[in-house]
Each structure stands twice: as structure tokens, then as C-alpha cells.
Amino acid sequence: xxxxxxxxxxxxxxxxxxxxxxxxxxxxxxxxxxxxxxxxxxxxxxxxxxxxxxxxxxxxxxxxxxxxxxxxxxxxxxxxxxxxxxxxxxxxxxxxxxxxxxxxxxxxxxxxxxxxxxxxxxxxxxxxxxxxxxxxxxxxxxxxxxxxxxxxxxxxxxxxxxxxxxxxxxxxxxxxxxxxxxxxxxxxxxxxxxxxxxxxxxxxxxxxxxxxxxxxxxxxxxxxxxxxxxxxxxxxxxxxxxxxxxxxxxxxxxxxxxxxxxxxxxxxxxxxxxxxxxxxxxxxxxxxxxxxxxxxxxxxxxxxxxxxxxxxxxxxxxxxxxxxxxxxxxxxxxxxxxxxxxxxxxxxxxxxxxxxxxxxxxxxxxxxxxxxxxxxxxxxxxxxxx
Numbered sequence: 001x002x003x004x005x006x007x008x009x010x011x012x013x014x015x016x017x018x019x020x021x022x023x024x025x026x027x028x029x030x031x032x033x034x035x036x037x038x039x040x041x042x043x044x045x046x047x048x049x050x051x052x053x054x055x056x057x058x059x060x061x062x063x064x065x066x067x068x069x070x071x072x073x074x075x076x077x078x079x080x081x082x083x084x085x086x087x088x089x090x091x092x093x094x095x096x097x098x099x100x101x102x103x104x105x106x107x108x109x110x111x112x113x114x115x116x117x118x119x120x121x122x123x124x125x126x127x128x129x130x131x132x133x134x135x136x137x138x139x140x141x142x143x144x145x146x147x148x149x150x151x152x153x154x155x156x157x158x159x160x161x162x163x164x165x166x167x168x169x170x171x172x173x174x175x176x177x178x179x180x181x182x183x184x185x186x187x188x189x190x191x192x193x194x195x196x197x198x199x200x201x202x203x204x205x206x207x208x209x210x211x212x213x214x215x216x217x218x219x220x221x222x223x224x225x226x227x228x229x230x231x232x233x234x235x236x237x238x239x240x241x242x243x244x245x246x247x248x249x250x251x252x253x254x255x256x257x258x259x260x261x262x263x264x265x266x267x268x269x270x271x272x273x274x275x276x277x278x279x280x281x282x283x284x285x286x287x288x289x290x291x292x293x294x295x296x297x298x299x300x301x302x303x304x305x306x307x308x309x310x311x312x313x314x315x316x317x318x319x320x321x322x323x324x325x326x327x328x329x330x331x332x333x334x335x336x337x338x339x340x341x342x343x344x345x346x347x348x349x350x351x352x353x354x355x356x357x358x359x360x361x362x363x364x365x366x367x368x369x370x371x372x373x374x375x376x377x378x379x380x381x382x383x384x385x386x
Contacts, residue, residue: 009068009183010252017063018245029060031242053230057238061245062213065203068248069177069195070188071215073222075229076236076244080178080198081106083212086228087174087194090221093119096140098171100127100157102150102355105344107176113346127157128288130165137169146192147176148185149292152304152339152363153356154279156288159295163191172221178202181330183255184296193217199236199244201330205254209243211236254332254368258301261334261366261374266303268375274385276308276360301366302329304339310359312385313338317362319381322373329365334374336364 003015018029032055039045048054058076066074077083084107091097099111101124111122125132127146137144144166148157159175166173174194175187181202187195197203199211216222229235236244259282266280281292282299292299307313317325323334327342337343340352340359347357366374 003067012067013064013183013248013251016067017060017065029057029242029245031238032056033238051238052233052235055235055238055241057245058236058241061236061241064245064248065197065199065213066215068182068251069215070186071195072217072219073226074213074215075225076199076241077212077214077229078234078236079210080196080200080212081110082234083196083198083214084110084176086225086232086234087196087214088115088120089228089232090172090224091120091142094140095119095142096121096123096138097143097145098122098127098133098136098141099124099145100147100150100155101125102153102155102357103145103147104151104176104178105339105346107145107147108344109346126155127162128155128291130158130161133162133165137165137171141169141171143172143174145174145176147179149179149281149300149302151179151343152279152302152361154179154281154286154302154304156281156291156295158291159185159187159190159192167191178330179302180296180300181251181255183251184259184298184300188215188217190295194221199240199247200328202255202258203247203251203330204244205247205250205331206243207328207331207333209240209247211240211244255298255301257368258330258366259298261368261371262301262303263299264371265364265366265374265378268378269303269305272379272382274307274312274382275305277306279304279356302363303366304361304363306356306358307360307362307385313360313362315385316378316381319383320377321380322369322377323364329363331365332368334365334367334369336362339363 035051037048062074123136125136163173172193175192178198195215263282269275270278280303323336326335
């Protein structure tokens with residue numbers, strides 16, 4: 001099924017990388033649940049030898065996500081963290097990385113508690129501040145690792161600007177696009193060299209699969225990531241690949257509703273007397289609202305809000321009925337979490353305080369339920385707070 005070069009985003013999501021099954025004509029890519037492949041003779045096979053090295057279901061997903069992000073090739077891994085680990089293997093001892101300061105807690109843990117032991121160094125700055133990025137870069141800087149919007153404070157980085165900064169210094173720009181999804185933001189089009197996702201989140205969209213993807217542009221990165229995927233073996237299994245393929249078919253539709261619900265919840269919370277502060281790039285008072293409007297196609301379904309006290313957090317969490325207390329994000333159901341004790345518990349308390357991740361902060365992943373039901377749930381939960 002050949003796509004036109006100018007096919008629109010939703011069409012690419014549904015069709016890229018997927019052909020009708022040659023043996024049956026099935027329109028959905030089969031789950032090739034196999035560990036190995038029979039060969040016709042020495043050196044003669046049908047493109048696959050061993051399932052760690054390649055799998056037709058995984059290959060379909062990788063082609064699909066590479067097309068969605070506008071990259072040369074994609075490689076699927078067992079988790080988003082495995083994807084980040086594969087990208088980090090591009091570095092060597094002595095290399096330096098500039099990282100978004102308000103990055104996901106698991107990323108911080110990997111960088112600080114694992115990769116520093118191998119001689120890598122990391123500097124955390126507000127990558128939305130051009131001067132701060134310049135000041136952080138050294139002759140040893142080989143990579144700028146950006147998360148935008150950030151988790152959970154929803155800060156933004158001007159990707160075209162930081163791409164220019166990185167490339168002027170001979171560094172690679174890597175963008176974690178999990179929070180936005182390619183439906184809202186395509187970093188490669190803005191100059192990024194590598195884009196990665198936790199496919200667990202918006203790409204899958206149904207809270208029933210864990211995985212990661214890396215999409216690369218440069219040939220040397222493509223070849224290395226392909227090698228590392230096979231050599232290290234942290235591959236995405238065929239059933240999980242199939243689940244994510246199912247998810248990308250509805251990505252454009254789902255993200256439209258996530259956007260609508262996220263904005264509605266942010267507006268409701270911003271107008272509530274018990275809420276101290278709301279973090280959402282779609283609100284006009286967000287310090288980077290103009291950048292979000294320019295760089296993104298919608299403001300997303302992620303928002304955070306500060307209630308001012310831990311007692312208020314318990315009050316709200318104990319009274320919510322529809323919005324579930326759980327880690328993760330990007331599914332069709334709405335979730336709420338407490339970053340300080342959940343997603344960012346691995347970040348030291350003093351660092352969380354500097355970043356604004358207070359003990360009274362809650363993060364919502366707005367699902368695709370009827371927005372009136374979500375607002376009613378929050379309204380009831382907030383009732384009784386001073």
C-alpha cells in the first residue's frame with residue numbers, strides 16, 4: 001500500500017509500514033509470535049533469521065513510527081527507559097550531556113545512578129533558556145537531551161533554537177517526545193537528530209503495553225541503533241508491537257479529544273478558589289504559551305496543579321471516583337498521580353523543590369471520557385477545601 005509523499009498525518013498513522021498479509025490478505029499486520037525462522041538453506045532465508053534480530057510485526061511498527069515522526073528509521077525497545085539506554089550508548093566515557101532540568105524521574109535516575117558510573121557527565125538546565133544552554137555546554141558536550149513539554153511542570157523548549165545551539169557545538173539533539181506525541185509535535189522537522197518515546201503512553205493509548213521507540217535521522221545513528229538493539233537485546237515483543245500498531249491507527253483521533261479535555265480541565269482548575277497554581281501550556285498565563293501555540297498542534301492532555309498542602313492532596317485523592325490514582329499517562333482513561341512520591345520519587349527532595357515539584361502538586365493525564373464527567377469528578381473532590 002503505497003502512500004503518497006504528501007499524505008496527511010492521520011493517513012500516515014493508519015497505513016505507514018503496513019501491507020496486507022501476503023498469505024491471507026489480512027488488512028491488519030499479524031502477530032508473528034515466533035522465536036526463529038526456518039531457512040531454505042545456508043545463507044538463504046526470507047529476510048528473518050532470529051526474532052531478537054528481527055520480527056515482521058516489530059518491523060511494521062518501526063516503519064510506522066519512523067514515518068509518523070519523519071525519520072529515516074525506527075527501533076523498538078522493551079520500554080521507554082531501554083530506548084533511552086540505547087541512545088546513551090552513542091556516547092563514550094568522558095562525554096558530557098546537557099539535559100532538561102525538569103526531566104522524568106526515571107531518566108534522571110538512569111543518568112545519575114547508572115551512566116555516571118561509566119564516565120559520562122550530565123548538566124541539568126532549563127533548556128527553554130537559550131543562555132543557560134550555551135553556558136552549560138563544554139568542549140566535551142556531545143548530546144543535548146530535551147524533554148518538552150516537561151514532566152510534570154509542563155515547561156517548553158524552543159526546539160529549533162536548541163537544535164541550532166547543539167549543532168553549532170557539534171552535539172546531537174535528542175528529544176523525548178512522549179508528553180506531546182507526534183500528533184502535536186514533530187521534533188525532527190524542527191532540527192532534532194533523534195526522537196524517542198515511551199510507546200506505553202500516547203502511541204499505545206490503551207494502558208496495556210510497555211515499550212519504547214527511537215527514531216533517527218543520521219545514517220551513523222541508524223546503523224548503531226540497529227546494532228545495539230540486536231547486541232543488547234532489549235527488544236519489543238511482537239504482541240506489544242501489535243498493540244502499539246493498533247494504537248497509532250487512532251492516534252490523531254485520540255489526541256484531538258485529549259487536547260479538548262486537557263484544556264477544559266486546566267481552565268476549570270485555574271478558576272477554582274482551592275487551586276493555588278495550574279501548569280498547562282494552553283492557558284494564556286503560561287510563560288511559554290506563545291511558543292506552545294507556534295511549536296505544537298494543540299496543547300495536549302497533560303496538566304499539573306498545586307493545592308498548597310499535603311492535606312489538600314489527600315482530601316482530593318480520597319474523593320475522586322472517575323479519575324484513577326495511578327502512574328503512567330496517555331491512555332484513554334484519565335489518571336492522576338502525585339509526582340513527589342510516584343513518578344519523581346527518585347529525584348532528591350531538594351532538587352524537586354527547586355523544580356517546583358512540591359508535595360502538594362498533582363498531575364493529571366486527561367483521558368477521552370466525556371469532559372463534563374471529568375469536571376464534575378474534580379469539582380466534587382475539591383469541595384470542602386479552603
